[in-house]
Amino acid sequence: xxxxxxxxxxxxxxxxxxxxxxxxxxxxxxxxxxxxxxxxxxxxxxxxxxxxxxxxxxxxxxxxxxxxxxxxxxxxxxxxxxxxxxxxxxxxxxxxxxxxxxxxxxxxxxxxxxxxxxxxxxxxxxxxxxxxxxx
Numbered sequence: 001x002x003x004x005x006x007x008x009x010x011x012x013x014x015x016x017x018x019x020x021x022x023x024x025x026x027x028x029x030x031x032x033x034x035x036x037x038x039x040x041x042x043x044x045x046x047x048x049x050x051x052x053x054x055x056x057x058x059x060x061x062x063x064x065x066x067x068x069x070x071x072x073x074x075x076x077x078x079x080x081x082x083x084x085x086x087x088x089x090x091x092x093x094x095x096x097x098x099x100x101x102x103x104x105x106x107x108x109x110x111x112x113x114x115x116x117x118x119x120x121x122x123x124x125x126x127x128x129x130x131x132x133x134x135x
Contacts, residue, residue: 007073008090021110025074026084033071036060041096042116044123047077048090054080057120058091064102065109095123
């Protein structure tokens with residue numbers, strides 16, 4: 001099991017594929033992401049933007065379904081539609097939900113992303129549930 005960890009960075013323009021699939025992502029500008037290779041996968045995550053925290057799902061990896069895979073750290077924020085380009089954000093990777101895999105088509109990837117979203121929402125609802133005894 002991977003322990004929770006955080007990656008921070010500036011949001012840059014990606015290839016806009018997530019947006020086309022219905023899951024726009026904030027892509028981090030990482031000069032060399034090789035230190036994150038051992039963490040490749042899809043995660044339930046939260047994102048800090050200033051003093052606000054948003055739930056989401058994140059991916060660390062090479063996006064093997066694409067024609068020209070490249071390494072990226074990206075996050076889809078649930079129920080969020082603001083422009084983050086140029087902003088510095090922190091992605092808090094809370095629980096790995098699956099390994100990164102290659103899909104035969106983008107449609108298959110989109111179907112899996114829907115399943116990933118549902119699972120991440122369930123995981124986050126448990127992880128972020130307030131502790132009634134913590135008063």
